[in-house]
Amino acid sequence: MKSKSNYEADLHCHTTASDGSLSPEETVRLAKEKGLRALAITDHDTIEGWGKAEKASAQLGIVLLKGIEINTDWEGHEIHILGYGMKEHDPVFLNELRVIQKKRISRIEQMLEKLEQFGIRISFEEVMDFAHGESIGRPHVAQAMLRKGFAATTKEAFHHYLRIGAPAYVPRYKLSPSEAIHMIRQAGGVTVLAHPGAYKVETHLEEWIKAGLQGIEVFHPKHTFQDNIHYGMIAERMGLIATGGSDFHGPQTKPEVELGGWGVGMDVVIQIASKIIT
Numbered sequence: 001m002k003s004k005s006n007y008e009a010d011l012h013c014h015t016t017a018s019d020g021s022l023s024p025e026e027t028v029r030l031a032k033e034k035g036l037r038a039l040a041i042t043d044h045d046t047i048e049g050w051g052k053a054e055k056a057s058a059q060l061g062i063v064l065l066k067g068i069e070i071n072t073d074w075e076g077h078e079i080h081i082l083g084y085g086m087k088e089h090d091p092v093f094l095n096e097l098r099v100i101q102k103k104r105i106s107r108i109e110q111m112l113e114k115l116e117q118f119g120i121r122i123s124f125e126e127v128m129d130f131a132h133g134e135s136i137g138r139p140h141v142a143q144a145m146l147r148k149g150f151a152a153t154t155k156e157a158f159h160h161y162l163r164i165g166a167p168a169y170v171p172r173y174k175l176s177p178s179e180a181i182h183m184i185r186q187a188g189g190v191t192v193l194a195h196p197g198a199y200k201v202e203t204h205l206e207e208w209i210k211a212g213l214q215g216i217e218v219f220h221p222k223h224t225f226q227d228n229i230h231y232g233m234i235a236e237r238m239g240l241i242a243t244g245g246s247d248f249h250g251p252q253t254k255p256e257v258e259l260g261g262w263g264v265g266m267d268v269v270i271q272i273a274s275k276i277i278t
């Protein structure tokens with residue numbers, strides 16, 4: 001018997017559509033077992049999991065918020081922006097996702113070209129073997145290097161070739177936080193700054209609120225109790241929706257984080273839903 005969640009809703013989780021280890025259906029089923037009434041699927045830079053999650057949630061009678069988590073760059077800080085309820089056929093939104101995906105692939109190709117200069121020949125397909133779903137990245141390049149005997153450990157592959165500053169490193173394409181906010185808002189979605197305690201850049205909140213930010217993730221496994229109070233007060237003061245979620249990645253990827261281990265009440269789900277433009 002799985003332990004029940006203390007919350008009604010978990011608004012942050014990843015599935016096999018990005019870097020999670022459970023499928024969208026399995027994630028929804030687990031949410032039901034945990035007693036959650038609502039769940040948001042927020043895979044990195046993709047909405048691939050939405051269809052399957054929607055079917056499963058309709059069958060099990062659980063409210064699904066269709067979400068996304070966009071990795072952005074703000075002056076060298078990686079800032080994550082969560083979006084909820086975007087129109088899935090919005091052409092601008094879909095096009096931006098395609099651009100992100102294309103750039104992710106061309107980045108890998110550029111890294112493989114650089115590796116070749118060191119006599120390390122790996123094909124794109126060999127890297128793809130390690131990338132389940134869409135989020136192809138440096139860890140998969142490292143695993144392919146390992147398999148072909150070009151490195152003894154992934155750590156070594158990163159250290160000699162793939163880390164920032166190493167000879168095969170290629171920077172990732174990223175939107176700015178304001179661009180990601182715009183992309184989500186113009187598709188009718190609601191925008192939330194993810195786990196602000198992880199980067200402490202709230203000095204720029206006003207700028208992002210001006211750009212259209214509507215919420216801030218207050219409850220998250222990376223946050224301390226003090227963070228919860230701090231960001232809860234900021235939400236109150238700045239009129240932002242105070243959200244929360246587990247950032248669940250599945251038992252294989254992050255076993256210490258349970259689905260529903262962090263979350264909010266249905267009142268927050270209603271606040272978000274009331275701001276989605278359909």
Ligand SMILES: [Zn+2]
Pocket residue numbers: 069080194195
């Ligand atoms: Zn994140």
Ligand SMILES: [Zn+2]
Pocket residue numbers: 012013014069247
């Ligand atoms: Zn996340």
